[in-house]
Amino acid sequence: MIKAAPQNSNLSPRGSLNCVHCNDVIKFPVYDGEKVFCCNGCQTVHHALEAGGLLEYYKVRDRLGISENLTPQLKSKEDFSFMNTPQFKEEFITSSNSKLHLKLYVEGIHCLACIWLLEKLPSINTEIYSARINFSNSILDVTITEDCDLTKLAEQISDLGYKPHVIKSDSEALKLQQTEEHTKLIRIGVAGACSANIMLYSIAIYAGAGEQFSSLFGWVSFFLCLPVLFYSAIPFYQNTISAIKTRTLNIDIPISFAIIIGSLFGFYNLFSGSKHYYFDSLAVLVFLLLTSRLLVQKSIQKGLNSDGLASLFEQSSIKRWNEQTLQYDSIHTKFIQVGDKLLVESKKTIPSDGVILSEQAYLNNSLITGESRPVKAKKDDTIFAGAVNLGEDLELKVNKLFIDSTLGKIISEVENNSSSKQRIQSITDKISRYFIGVVFSVSILSFIYFLYAFGLDVAIERTLAIIIVSCPCALGLAAPLAIARAMNKARQNGIIIKNDSSLEDIARINNIFFDKTGTLTDGNFSVVKVSEKDKLNEYRDIIYSLESSSNHPIARAIQDWCTQANNIELKEHKEIPALGVTAKKDEVTYSLYKSKNLNESFTAVDFLKEKEVIGTFFLTDQLKKNSKELISFLKETNFNTHIVSGDNDNAVGEVAQELNIDKSNLCANQTPESKAQLISSYKQSIMVGDGANDAIAMKKSTVSIAVSGAMDIGLRASDIYLTKAPLKNMIYLIKLSKLTNTSIKLNLVISLIYNLIGVTLSLYGYITPLGAAVLMPLSSLSVVVATLLKIKGNSQ
Amino acid sequence: MNILYILVPLALLLGIFFVAAFIWATKKGQFDDLDTPAARIVLDDEICISRNKKERKEGK
Numbered sequence: 108m109i110k111a112a113p114q115n116s117n118l119s120p121r122g123s124l125n126c127v128h129c130n131d132v133i134k135f136p137v138y139d140g141e142k143v144f145c146c147n148g149c150q151t152v153h154h155a156l157e158a159g160g161l162l163e164y165y166k167v168r169d170r171l172g173i174s175e176n177l178t179p180q181l182k183s184k185e186d187f188s189f190m191n192t193p194q195f196k197e198e199f200i201t202s203s204n205s206k207l208h209l210k211l212y213v214e215g216i217h218c219l220a221c222i223w224l225l226e227k228l229p230s231i232n233t234e235i236y237s238a239r240i241n242f243s244n245s246i247l248d249v250t251i252t253e254d255c256d257l258t259k260l261a262e263q264i265s266d267l268g269y270k271p272h273v274i275k276s277d278s279e280a281l282k283l284q285q286t287e288e289h290t291k292l293i294r295i296g297v298a299g300a301c302s303a304n305i306m307l308y309s310i311a312i313y314a315g316a317g318e319q320f321s322s323l324f325g326w327v328s329f330f331l332c333l334p335v336l337f338y339s340a341i342p343f344y345q346n347t348i349s350a351i352k353t354r355t356l357n358i359d360i361p362i363s364f365a366i367i368i369g370s371l372f373g374f375y376n377l378f379s380g381s382k383h384y385y386f387d388s389l390a391v392l393v394f395l396l397l398t399s400r401l402l403v404q405k406s407i408q409k410g411l412n413s414d415g416l417a418s419l420f421e422q423s424s425i426k427r428w429n430e431q432t433l434q435y436d437s438i439h440t441k442f443i444q445v446g447d448k449l450l451v452e453s454k455k456t457i458p459s460d461g462v463i464l465s466e467q468a469y470l471n472n473s474l475i476t477g478e479s480r481p482v483k484a485k486k487d488d489t490i491f492a493g494a495v496n497l498g499e500d501l502e503l504k505v506n507k508l509f510i511d512s513t514l515g516k517i518i519s520e521v522e523n524n525s526s527s528k529q530r531i532q533s534i535t536d537k538i539s540r541y542f543i544g545v546v547f548s549v550s551i552l553s554f555i556y557f558l559y560a561f562g563l564d565v566a567i568e569r570t571l572a573i574i575i576v577s578c579p580c581a582l583g584l585a586a587p588l589a590i591a592r593a594m595n596k597a598r599q600n601g602i603i604i605k606n607d608s609s610l611e612d613i614a615r616i617n618n619i620f621f622d623k624t625g626t627l628t629d630g631n632f633s634v635v636k637v638s639e640k641d642k643l644n645e646y647r648d649i650i651y652s653l654e655s656s657s658n659h660p661i662a663r664a665i666q667d668w669c670t671q672a673n674n675i676e677l678k679e680h681k682e683i684p685a686l687g688v689t690a691k692k693d694e695v696t697y698s699l700y701k702s703k704n705l706n707e708s709f710t711a712v713d714f715l716k717e718k719e720v721i722g723t724f725f726l727t728d729q730l731k732k733n734s735k736e737l738i739s740f741l742k743e744t745n746f747n748t749h750i751v752s753g754d755n756d757n758a759v760g761e762v763a764q765e766l767n768i769d770k771s772n773l774c775a776n777q778t779p780e781s782k783a784q785l786i787s788s789y790k791q792s793i794m795v796g797d798g799a800n801d802a803i804a805m806k807k808s809t810v811s812i813a814v815s816g817a818m819d820i821g822l823r824a825s826d827i828y829l830t831k832a833p834l835k836n837m838i839y840l841i842k843l844s845k846l847t848n849t850s851i852k853l854n855l856v857i858s859l860i861y862n863l864i865g866v867t868l869s870l871y872g873y874i875t876p877l878g879a880a881v882l883m884p885l886s887s888l889s890v891v892v893a894t895l896l897k898i899k900g901n902s903q
Numbered sequence: 904m905n906i907l908y909i910l911v912p913l914a915l916l917l918g919i920f921f922v923a924a925f926i927w928a929t930k931k932g933q934f935d936d937l938d939t940p941a942a943r944i945v946l947d948d949e950i951c952i953s954r955n956k957k958e959r960k961e962g963k
Contacts, residue, residue, distance in 0.1 A: 167946065171945075219942045219945065219946060222939065222942055222943065222946060223946045226943075239939075240939060241936050241938075241939055242936070242938040242939040242942055243936060243937070243938045243939070285932070285935065288935075289929045289930055289932075292929045292934055293925070293926050293929050296922065296925045296926065296929070297922060300918055300921065300922045300925070304914075304915070304918050307914075320904070320907065323907075323911075327911060327915070331915075
């Protein structure tokens with residue numbers, strides 16, 4: 108083997124054969140001249156690089172030390188010819204500054220070498236002027252010539268091992284969002300600059316500047332504080348007003364209160380000649396709070412781009428019958444109309460509801476029904492958008508557009524329902540309610556006391572000092588800091604969190620609901636049991652060849668079972684619908700028929716020689732790798748695990764037994780609506796699922812987690828999406844959630860201790876302006892340090 | 904200490920200038936994408952180095 112390896116194939120130190128493109132150890136080598144590849148995908152990409160004169164890519168990659176995920180994910184070649192239709196160009200090409208732009212969401216960008224490669228596109232395609240990648244949202248912006256061949260462009264990107272999806276950029280919404288982000292940044296910038304400058308003068312005052320200067324510096328810091336009060340702090344006032352309107356309490360109320368009272372008090376002192384200005388504390392408070400909130404928001408946005416997602420579903424091309432040319436044209440699914448005749452190729456998704464024109468079809472409806480077994484459909488049956496065509500190419504006549512289809516309705520319901528979620532009140536909001544109460548009652552009581560004991564002046568001064576010292580800075584920072592930190596950790600492990608409060612909620616909910624198909628199980632058939640294994644092994648080649656011409660999912664699973672079998676020639680090969688296949692070899696009839704001994708939890712297939720049963724295959728949807736580990740972890744951590752599934756009782760029971768889940772916690776034969784009903788009957792719940800049949804239930808649950816499956820629907824419906832090793836990462840997610848909660852509590856304790864000390868000292872009149880100025884940043888700092896120390900470590 | 908009457912306004916003017924510069928930069932979209940430019944500059948360097956090496960070799 109080593110001899111056969113050409114000189115420039117990468118022989119690793121261990122002597123194994125490595126792929127020229129991805130450096131992986133080769134299992135089934137693909138030879139191409141002197142080069143060896145591990146798969147056709149790598150070969151294609153390598154050729155594309157060579158043809159474009161971009162072999163420098165390997166050097167760039169080596170220098171950057173990138174060694175992960177190098178194998179391209181070329182699942183199937185897509186047909187991009189729809190991109191050259193005038194209809195498409197008009198819809199998707201935008202022009203700005205007299206240049207034509209096309210935006211593509213490119214799947215598979217993961218490292219710096221990818222940026223390098225994609226931005227080199229103009230050097231292999233002369234019809235584009237420039238290509239710019241936004242690494243954080245994987246959007247490629249290309250400027251193109253007027254008569255650019257878009258199909259060629261898409262094919263080139265696809266040849267390089269990426270998957271392009273066209274995006275229609277809604278420029279107005281985008282601009283609005285951008286302006287909003289700019290405003291946020293400017294607010295922080297202004298607050299930062301002003302607070303830093305105020306600090307300068309405040310230190311001089313604290314250090315004991317003379318009478319003349321201290322009043323000058325007081326006025327300077329007053330003017331510097333104005334932009335903070337009237338510009339940067341606006342979001343706090345807005346939140347307070349909306350909280351008062353809806354009669355809820357949140358942390359912004361005490362913050363706004365402290366800001367307003369503090370500035371009034373400072374202004375009063377400026378005239379009365381006292382040195383207690385507090386402008387520095389206020390400005391820093393606003394600056395820190397705004398910054399921590401921006402950090403949280405940024406970590407939500409990373410890895411999640413709604414623009415890209417919104418268009419994912421209408422990305423793929425479809426073949427439509429053209430009456431004029433009498434052949435199938437490739438079009439974008441967006442342009443499908445009622446009455447169109449479409450050709451859906453094998454393994455592609457049905458784009459809209461319609462009637463089958465072909466004789467028969469095998470479909471996987473699990474996205475809509477949750478049923479894992481393939482469903483057979485006949486001519487004139489209605490099939491639904493979202494189903495996957497498992498059999499041969501099928502023809503259908505569209506009778507509903509996607510937005511009117513079952514799946515489309517589920518999606519729109521999910522989107523309209525976004526406000527109907529049950530929410531748990533966050534711990535910070537709960538505490539801030541008590542906090543406000545305590546601070547108010549303490550200050551009122553002390554005001555009355557000081558009024559009688561020392562007179563009005565002292566009473567006003569000390570009471571206001573209490574309110575300002577008890578400034579909720581650390582309180583306001585506690586949760587966002589911990590959450591931002593935890594979300595960063597989560598993102599490193601491929602967990603996308605859309606809703607920041609859900610991270611806090613997970614650890615506080617007991618009921619967790621799992622969908623079966625695709626969540627706990629693979630969603631694909633595989634042979635789990637065979638009877639008479641040795642005998643069947645003898646006929647391995649015949650079985651393999653019998654099934655080789657069939658596209659039925661069961662046939663494919665049985666083929667997978669026959670490892671290292673050869674395809675031999677059989678005569679009179681026949682496929683009998685609903686029964687199986689049969690063929691002759693050396694005048695002996697061999698057949699694979701559906702077993703007559705019905706067994707509800709398995710699908711059984713007999714192998715027959717003439718009429719004698721030689722052995723039986725039992726097929727089922729297998730459990731995912733980490734299902735058991737996850738369920739036992741949940742048990743240890745006192746979660747109450749449920750399964751809700753659209754599948755039948757037996758299939759659900761089988762899975763539950765294997766996972767050791769209580770029988771009373773199972774719900775089979777559920778429709779999407781009944782799942783949702785079940786979920787809403789629980790006050791707090793976590794729903795884990797995939798696909799559209801869970802989408803409504805997900806929206807009703809307190810926290811929803813989408814694992815694998817259709818990314819677009821999952822992400823629209825769920826709060827959290829697990830991109831890699833979902834079940835394993837769910838354990839990490841739960842641990843992280845617990846850690847976040849303890850960290851938030853710890854932060855709250857720290858800030859309350861500071862407040863307690865501050866209030867006590869000011870009650871006795873010991874608090875000096877310098878003391879307050881030191882105490883405030885110190886409390887914030889300790890919260891930051893505590894968070895950093897508490898939340899660390901990765902999933903491994 | 905009378906110099907402060909000049910220095911303080913001067914410092915404030917300087918501050919205003921930088922805030923204005925920050926606002927201008929934000930509105931121009933300088934902070935819209937924080938990840939890619941950071942990566943791009945590394946990449947450009949890599950290529951320049953490798954090109955320079957080539958040129959040097961060819962030159963010899």
